[in-house]
Amino acid sequence: MKLNCIVVDDSSIQRILVTKLVDAHPNLNLVGEFSNAVETKNCLATKQVDLLFLDIEMPIINGFNLLDGLKEKPQIIFITAKAEYAVKAFDYEATDYLQKPLTKERFNTAVKRAMDLHMLRKDSNGMEEEGEHIFIKSNLKKLKIYTAKIKWIEAYGDYVKIVTEDDNHLVLSTMKSFEQDLSKEKFIRVHKSFIINVDKIEKFNSKFAEIGVTKIPLSRNKKEELMRVLEA
Numbered sequence: 001m002k003l004n005c006i007v008v009d010d011s012s013i014q015r016i017l018v019t020k021l022v023d024a025h026p027n028l029n030l031v032g033e034f035s036n037a038v039e040t041k042n043c044l045a046t047k048q049v050d051l052l053f054l055d056i057e058m059p060i061i062n063g064f065n066l067l068d069g070l071k072e073k074p075q076i077i078f079i080t081a082k083a084e085y086a087v088k089a090f091d092y093e094a095t096d097y098l099q100k101p102l103t104k105e106r107f108n109t110a111v112k113r114a115m116d117l118h119m120l121r122k123d124s125n126g127m128e129e130e131g132e133h134i135f136i137k138s139n140l141k142k143l144k145i146y147t148a149k150i151k152w153i154e155a156y157g158d159y160v161k162i163v164t165e166d167d168n169h170l171v172l173s174t175m176k177s178f179e180q181d182l183s184k185e186k187f188i189r190v191h192k193s194f195i196i197n198v199d200k201i202e203k204f205n206s207k208f209a210e211i212g213v214t215k216i217p218l219s220r221n222k223k224e225e226l227m228r229v230l231e232a
Contacts, residue, residue, distance in 0.1 A: 002026075003111075003118060004048055007033040008040050008063070009055035009079065014100070018053055018079065021107045027115055037061035041069065049074045051114050056080040056089070067092055071181070075117060077110050093142070134181050136162065138169045145169070147186065151200045151211050153178060155193040188229050190222045198229050 005028050007018045015033050022028045028051070032043045036058065043049070052074050056063040063080075067073060078089045081100040089097050095117055096110035132147045145164065153175070154161045160178050162169045171178070179187070179195055189195045190209060200211045206223050208215040218226065 001115075001119075002029040003050040003075075003114060004029050004031045005051040005053060006031060006040060006043060006049055006074075007053045008035075008037075008058075008066075009053075010035045010058045011055070014055065014079075017102065021102065021104060022053070024104075025108065025111055028111060037063075037066040037069075040066060044070065044074070050118060051075045051077065051095075051111075053077050053079055056085050057082070064088065064092065075114050077114065132183065136169060136171045138171060143169065147182065147197070148199070150187075150197050152197065152214075152216060153182075153187075153195040185229070188222070188226060190216065190218045190226060192219070193217075198226070201226075 005022060007015055007022060007030065009015045009018065012035070015035070019030060019033050022030045031047050031049060032040075034040045034043065038061070040052075054063045054066070054076055056078055057080060058066075061069075063078065067076065073092075075095045076089075076092060077096045077098060078085070078094050079098045079100065079102065083099060086097050095114045098106060098110055133144050134147060135142050136145055137143075145162065149165045151163045151165065154163065155175050156170060158172060159170045160173050160175055162171060175189070175193070175195065179189055182195065186199060187195050187197055194216050196209055196211065196216055201209050202212070203210050204218065204223075204226065207218060209218055209226065210216070
């Protein structure tokens with residue numbers, strides 16, 4: 001088995017060094033090497049990538065900023081000349097953190113860790129709770145939220161409030177941005193301030209949809225759209 005990987009570093013010399021290590025490894029397949037975040041994001045959007053060898057200090061958009069802009073992230077092995085980024089790197093759930101100059105032995109150790117984690121995730125897929133999910137950032141931690149448990153999402157100033165069967169969560173986001181992460185078959189924006197899970201609706205009329213004891217207002221033109229979704 002091979003992991004598809006990308007090398008990202010603004011230094012052409014460093015990219016050459018890392019790509020040579022990648023090419024020499026029997027379990028890695030290089031699908032791209034880039035000097036900046038824009039080209040990297042374009043590649044990630046069009047190709048299946050399992051592992052990203054990522055430099056942190058890059059001009060304009062650094063490695064951390066690149067990851068912040070990704071909805072789905074491959075495994076990350078950071079490669080940098082400085083040790084002080086290590087704590088922050090592991091906040092991004094990095095698989096490993098390599099300091100320059102690289103050695104083949106340390107590189108291979110990091111790749112083995114990535115291979116082991118890839119196999120572990122693959123083996124455990126059937127054991128995890130089934131269903132679509134999203135990740136949200138709450139209290140500086142990433143939480144996995146199963147969308148089937150979401151009852152509704154509500155605009156809350158600069159935040160959105162996610163109301164689930166188990167708890168409520170505040171996330172710094174706009175309604176428009178959050179709506180893009182949800183299934184259009186299951187979630188509908190019925191009001192400028194509310195997105196609801198159609199599976200949770202108990203009854204509705206021309207003015208409100210009811211979920212439990214909560215009445216959620218419907219915009220004037222949303223009743224027909226709601227009926228269409230419910231009948232689909």
